[in-house]
Amino acid sequence: MSSSVEGVRGDVAEGFGAVHDAFRDALAGDAGSGAALSIRRDGELVVDLAGGVAQPRTGAPWTLDTPSVIFSCTKGLMSVLVARLVEEGRLGYATPVAELWPEFAAAGKEGATVRDAVSHRAGLPAPRTDWTPADILDWDRATALLAAETPLFAPGSAWSYHAITHGWLTGELVRRVTGETPGAYFARTVTGPLGADAWIGLPAAEQDRVAHLQVGGTLAALVAEQRAAYEAGASVWPYRAMTLGGALPPELVGEDAGFNRADVRAAQIPGAGGVSTAHALATIWSAVVAETGGVRLLGDEILTRATEVQSEGAPYFPVPWPWPRWGMGFQLDSEARRYLGSSSLGHDGAGGQVAFADRDAKVGFAFLTNRMEAVDDRATRIVDALRAVL
Incomplete structure (x- = not known):
């Protein structure tokens, strides 16, 4: 049935009304931003909703066809690509990265494995020297800098979130x-x-469709707090993991900066730069766990392997609890990010983006928004409503 709520466009299957209401509530109280939600079950579309404003400058509405930057949800997609190559026997999680990418052996990284690269154990969450905006736009330059980098800890010995660098690690493996x-x-x-x-x-022909991203109040406050802490002597590495020392703003966007720039969206930055509609993202995750449109992306055996816990507990560089859990690049259910349960796998993204699949429920889920917050339970409340419905 079509939504009858003013400002909410799209359809919801019978029985999913509570999910519709949770999405409506997520839009409430902010007339200047928008969001989209798409859910498939057993390959079939059960929720496809959009609402609010995609382009605050023009007032253009967020429609079911509006794409947006998905930030670290891109890491989940890259983990699907790596898992496909492992499933096909073209890549192994235990393979040393340097066997495929010889330059990566520099500075003591010769023993780092594909497992280390995908599960935030490579020792390269942030560079020791400052990168520039031009560096992240040039694939060969970015991967060469990363290959030459001295790790911040011995690869495989600990974990630390590779916020941006993860994408070049997995992406260069795919390329090789x-x-x-x-x-x-x-x-x-x-x-x-x-x-x-x-x-x-993102192709040039699609650039004008993309939602314009805004920094919400809680994200602005968090960045200010982090900057003050680092200036007072706290560890700088988690902060540098987001900025690469100057290539990106700490919020990842500005009015005409970071991922609001067309050239940044056009570059392949697979740690954070994917662009998708919610509809497309839910379709992809659905196809990970159930035949969707005649397509199944990963088999059950590789999913079992790829969702074995690789990284959990306190990271190498201290950050506040709760901490996430990782499989082979896939973010798993944890107190830091609640999905449907232990059979879920996916990845969230900066500012409130959430995308995942659930093996038991055969669900593919995506929530996207252009109001980026740090303290944000919008998607969590929607997932809670979905869990109750199921």
């Missing part, structure tokens, strides 16, 4: 194995077969 850029391989093997509007490296 397939001969294709991650964006091209993603298009050929995932979005093409599914007919999904999602990209790693």
